[in-house]
Amino acid sequence: MQIVLAWADSFFAGALVILRVFAIALVLTIFWGLLGATAKLSGNGLARRVAGIYTTIFRGTPELLIVLIFYFGSAVTLTWIATRLNPATKFVDIPPLWAGAFAISLIVGAYATETFRGALQGVDRGQVEAARALGLSPLRIFLHVRLPQMWRLALPGLGNHMNSIIKDTSLLSVIGVEEITYTAEMATTLTGQPFTMYLVVAVIYLAFTSLVVVSVARLERRANRHLSPAR
Numbered sequence: 001m002q003i004v005l006a007w008a009d010s011f012f013a014g015a016l017v018i019l020r021v022f023a024i025a026l027v028l029t030i031f032w033g034l035l036g037a038t039a040k041l042s043g044n045g046l047a048r049r050v051a052g053i054y055t056t057i058f059r060g061t062p063e064l065l066i067v068l069i070f071y072f073g074s075a076v077t078l079t080w081i082a083t084r085l086n087p088a089t090k091f092v093d094i095p096p097l098w099a100g101a102f103a104i105s106l107i108v109g110a111y112a113t114e115t116f117r118g119a120l121q122g123v124d125r126g127q128v129e130a131a132r133a134l135g136l137s138p139l140r141i142f143l144h145v146r147l148p149q150m151w152r153l154a155l156p157g158l159g160n161h162m163n164s165i166i167k168d169t170s171l172l173s174v175i176g177v178e179e180i181t182y183t184a185e186m187a188t189t190l191t192g193q194p195f196t197m198y199l200v201v202a203v204i205y206l207a208f209t210s211l212v213v214v215s216v217a218r219l220e221r222r223a224n225r226h227l228s229p230a231r
Helices: 001-005 008-039 045-060 062-085 096-121 124-132 138-175 180-191 194-223
Strands: none
Touching: 001 008, 001 045, 001 062, 001 096, 001 194, 008 045, 008 096, 008 138, 008 194, 045 096, 062 096, 096 138, 124 138, 138 180, 180 194
């Protein structure tokens, strides 16, 4: 117990890093998911193909490889661009936290694309047709008719994606992000207590995912309250 308490501040700091990555990745995941779902449902053949390629690549490639490829690939790309603009430039990269959050959002966003696509298709077509009859533009129909209703249908899947984001933050220790897995690795090296340190990590992750499950369940009950039978 004393060993764990000695590393409590470091684990707390690592937990805050997880929350930062989660917040960034969640916003981007929703963006990629909505963009991909809209593209797959559009009448534009090119948009549908691009969205299909995106989901195929990011759902079919190991997540750790995507994190590594994006982090090191972005550094190579940015350095190449910078040296063309200024030959004196030696090296340019994205901070690991931002690179990791972006990579996770692309991964989970590919799954969210299918979740949001199904939810959008679940919206009553009669309401969409009524909105068109009233002369609403496609953008206003999406924002005021389809989007508010699809969230109720998407919430269960979105909860799973939120948990995936949290758990995927453990991959970021390989690129130097100092979250709790990184902290456990350092603590294990100094204390020689891998079981204890990784058990602490497991408990922290379980606490975060449990909080997501409870929060999403409450949101689902609120979103579906009008469906409850009258008493």
